[in-house]
């Protein structure tokens with residue numbers, strides 16, 4: 001397809017709103033008569049509530065309600081589970097019993113006329129616990145790894161004889177890799193404003209999945225989904241933390257119903273460290289066997305992630321090891337370690353980001369044992385097909401990614417010997433890693449309406465947490481309809497709109513974009529059908545296959561007149577024309593092809609040999625992601641992902657106190673994230689790639705993949721700089737001294 005709008009580096013259509021305060025986030029939708037709720041969080045890590053004395057809190061000025069498990073309504077908690085919830089287990093039921101399952105679990109909610117008064121009363125609430133010592137360390141010897149029940153069929157995979165071939169391999173490495181617990185820490189905290197009108201509930205709520213929040217809250221309260229509307233037009237970053245609907249949404253709705261007032265509830269930064277998911281801590285073993293000339297003969301990848309006692313959160317930790325490289329003998333194993341913690345969830349390249357760290361570091365280690373360039377080692381193991389599924393890739397441009405990124409980076413200037421490159425007294429290291437992420441395509445719907453003024457309105461219950469969904473979707477609609485960008489108004493973020501999948505998994509462009517394209521084609525067909533039946537229009541009486549929409553005008557092919565615009569057709573017909581359509585993955589194509597994005601990232605670090613500080617000096621990534629809808633926004637997404645990867649590699653780590661499970665660094669002063677001074681020049685390039693199999697738009701998805709290879713590339717660069725192999729993230733000063 002030749003395009004005029006898709007593929008253009010257009011600026012964000014919502015950019016002005018975002019920088020002028022015009023964009024409204026969940027907590028901005030203040031309601032008349034609104035009151036404020038504050039959650040009281042458990043200060044023990046396990047046990048039960050022995051007693052609550054709320055007399056003092058209730059007597060304080062402005063207090064409207066103190067709700068605890070003793071007086072909270074028993075909620076129906078009807079069955080609701082979407083793919084975003086762990087398949088095994090049951091969500092936390094809030095304020096329904098006296099159990100404390102993890103540190104920070106909500107144990108009460110205090111409602112007052114001002115936020116300050118609610119906060120003061122919340123801290124005056126006396127909660128007495130019978131506390132037990134929680135188990136919060138996955139490597140605790142009492143923790144027995146379990147096979148995830150839902151993944152029982154694919155938690156273990158095997159082809160050939162990986163263990164046997166490893167034993168006899170001429171060259172091998174066999175190592176353990178560990179990644180810390182991390183929290184998403186978006187700028188915008190979780191926030192919900194809840195307002196009931198009779199048995200109808202409106203939620204202005206930070207969510208990456210408004211239709212799921214609608215269905216879940218309806219099920220929890222035992223009301224029809226149609227009685228709940230969830231509104232969220234803007235998200236101030238999320239990284240996966242708003243994929244699920246966490247207990248604070250239920251609590252806001254509960255408080256609003258109990259008080260008969262609109263209730264605003266905003267989580268504190270601290271509360272975002274224990275009730276809204278996190279990247280699970282992982283322990284992984286990767287073992288590689290190879291011939292002396294660098295051909296992999298054996299690959300073992302055993303990994304485990306932590307989860308809560310009440311839900312089994314799973315992610316694709318070891319999957320990529322099955323298809324990244326060619327190897328006849330591969331065994332993967334995935335386990336869970338159940339702890340007294342809140343349930344983890346998807347965070348920034350979930351699964352692959354952690355798994356690829358171990359695999360790509362192991363490959364780097366192998367390259368030194370072999371005395372081979374790390375890129376060359378990967379080239380020698382490039383597979384022709386996906387050997388785990390035994391089918392071809394829909395597209396795979398990893399070799400081109402190496403070439404493109406290595407060229408821009410200047411990889412050829414790298415001296416192979418560790419600790420051999422210097423800039424003054426600083427040790428310089430260059431490292432690289434491959435990246436991959438699945439090219440998903442989830443079912444989505446979309447609605448398009450053509451108006452008499454010639455403009456089009458497009459609506460989908462999608463979300464935009466920052467990648468530029470508003471803009472890229474407007475591009476797809478403008479392209480398909482043949483309208484200029486400013487003639488298309490795209491709306492998202494309301495559960496009243498046609499359903500979209502969760503805004504995550506790098507699948508929004510493929511899924512929602514394909515649905516919008518289908519809806520645009522459907523509305524064109526509908527308009528044409530009505531036009532040929534309208535005597536006032538020149539196309540009256542024409543056969544449908546004898547007319548077409550070109551550049552937003554309806555005419556017979558070869559007709560040299562201007563034809564009729566959407567506005568003229570709609571005006572003549574006298575009413576807007578609307579169509580809704582859906583899109584989902586072509587099952588046949590999915591059967592035949594393995595669909596993934598691939599990429600490569602090259603990083604330069606400088607390490608101070610005396611004080612051990614590690615600085616990323618530059619990074620260059622190249623990605624094969626199918627069609628790039630907006631190169632400017634795509635590059636911006638990539639640099640965002642790389643920054644997340646720098647955080648994962650060098651800074652981010654949530655530390656739990658083993659005595660009570662308390663996150664000891666639950667604030668932005670001690671939970672380190674990269675700031676401007678930590679971010680050097682980052683470059684992202686895209687290889688030309690046409691993938692006719694993934695979806696009608698040919699997009700494979702972007703976002704997660706830019707984070708995936710970054711941490712191993714940094715770790716590999718740190719080894720090259722210092723000669724110290726650090727297998728635990730984040731890498732700290734003391735690790736390289």
Ligand code: MOS
Pocket residue numbers: 208238239240241243346347348349350503504505506
């Ligand atoms: Mo992303 S972790 O799928 O929001």
